[in-house]
Amino acid sequence: METFGGEKSRARIAYDWRGGPLARMIRQRLQAARLRPSRQRISLAGLLFVAGDRHVTAEQLHREAQALDMPLSLATVYNTLRQFVASGLIREVAVFGSTVWYDTNTGSHCHYFDEGRQRLEDIPSDLTRDLKIAAPPGYRIVGVDVIVRLRDDETLQ
Amino acid sequence: METFGGEKSRARIAYDWRGGPLARMIRQRLQAARLRPSRQRISLAGLLFVAGDRHVTAEQLHREAQALDMPLSLATVYNTLRQFVASGLIREVAVFGSTVWYDTNTGSHCHYFDEGRQRLEDIPSDLTRDLKIAAPPGYRIVGVDVIVRLRDDETLQ
DNA sequence: TCGCTTTTTAGAATTATTCAAAAAACCCGC
DNA sequence: GCGGGTTTTTTGAATAATTCTAAAAAGCGA
Structure with missing residues (x-):
């Protein structure tokens, strides 16, 4: 096991990966979404897409990048997340509270929200398949959000 | 058909109903929730509970009261709505955007959200009954929110 | 009515987010 | 590789929704 070992080398790692094979994949993904592969977009896409499904707020992602x-x-984090949503790379999730959450899993699925730890997670099975929803006449359904709010047993009382 | 006919008489109406039979019912409801029946709470409860199920934001309710x-x-509208939620008289609904919605129907049910007109409405049938949700071990479910986002056909394109 | 507690209020503070204008980065043809 | 036009990013201000704070007002029991 190896630590990062200091500011300089971390900086190099963060910078260097942008030439690697992962970065090439991400560039392609951005290009497919018609987004110019700028440093910042590549960095953020890296954080978002390297490690499976993720659920983050703009603030969290910014801290991570820093x-x-x-x-x-x-501001760039906010802009970029909005663009990624518009391009269908990620999606927004409506949760209680004033913060917008972003989810790298764009497929149909539902969420647990841990109110104590303020953490969002996928529900393994897609519950929405069980829902028989019809749009009222004159309307179209643009999305279905299911969020199951949780408290852990300690926090509860 | 009769109009209210001017500032004075509207003021009297708004004030006077607080002595009527409706107000008595609302006082009881507040007392049952262990909330002192102040003028403001009675007024707001009046607006909320007189006319069947309602979906409002704090801002909307304040404008209505004015x-x-x-x-x-x-500030009182915000405080009061929070207290009503805490006492189980109404419930919050998580919707996209930065605004909190309040619903006078506290039973289990789901919502349509009209993104064009920014309006929240109940879905007649309770879809959540179809959902087979289990809490992860160590957790308890404190609520399930289902919101179906809509665009009307004009707004759509 | 008096006095104690709870509630309300106005305005400041906070939080999450967006906006605007200038600076920097990107990319194309040469 | 280099200028020039376009896109992005940045900083800091602006905004929107909400909460906080301390003082004033209202409610309530004796």
Whole structure:
């Protein structure tokens, strides 16, 4: 096991991976979505798509990027997440509270929200398949959000 | 058909109903929830519970109260709605966007959200009955929110 | 009515997010 | 590789929804 070992080398790692094979895949993904592969977009896409399904807020993602010395502003995180949503790379999830959550899994599925730890997670099975929903006349369904709010037994009382 | 006919008489109506039979029922409801029946709480409960199921934001409710010359501040509307939620008189609904919605129907049911007109409505049948949800070990389910987002055909394109 | 507690209020503070304009980065043809 | 037009990013201000704070008002029991 190896630690990162200091500011400089972390910076190099954060910078260097942008030339690697992972970065090439991400560039392709961005290009397919007609988004110019800028440093910042590649960095953020890296964080989002490297490790399976993720659920993050803009603030969280920004902190993560900073911890890895990826130079980008909070505004860019917000902009980029919005663009990624618009391009269908990720999706928004409506949760209680004032914060918007982003989910890298764009398929049809539902969420648990842990109110104590403020964490969002996928529900393994797709519950929405069981729902028989019809749009009222004159309307079209643009999305279905199911969120199951949880409290862990300690927090509960 | 009769109009309200001017500021004064609207003010009297808004004030006077607080002595009537409706107000008595609302007082009882507040008392049952261990909330002191202040003018403001009675006024707001009146707006919320007189006319069947309602879906409102704090801002909307405040405007409504002002239009009826009920004297109360926006902060009170926010406080009161939070207390009503805590007492189980109403419930919150998680919707996209930064605004919290309140629903006077506390039973298990789902919602349509009209994104064009920004309006929330109950879905007649209770879809959640079809959902087979289990809490992960160590957790308890404190609520299930299903919101079906709609666009009307004009707004759509 | 008096006095104690709860509630309300106005306005400041906070939080999450968006906006606007300037600076920087990207990309194309040469 | 280099200028020039376009796209992105950035900083800081602006906004929107909500909460907080301390003081004033209202409610309530003796």
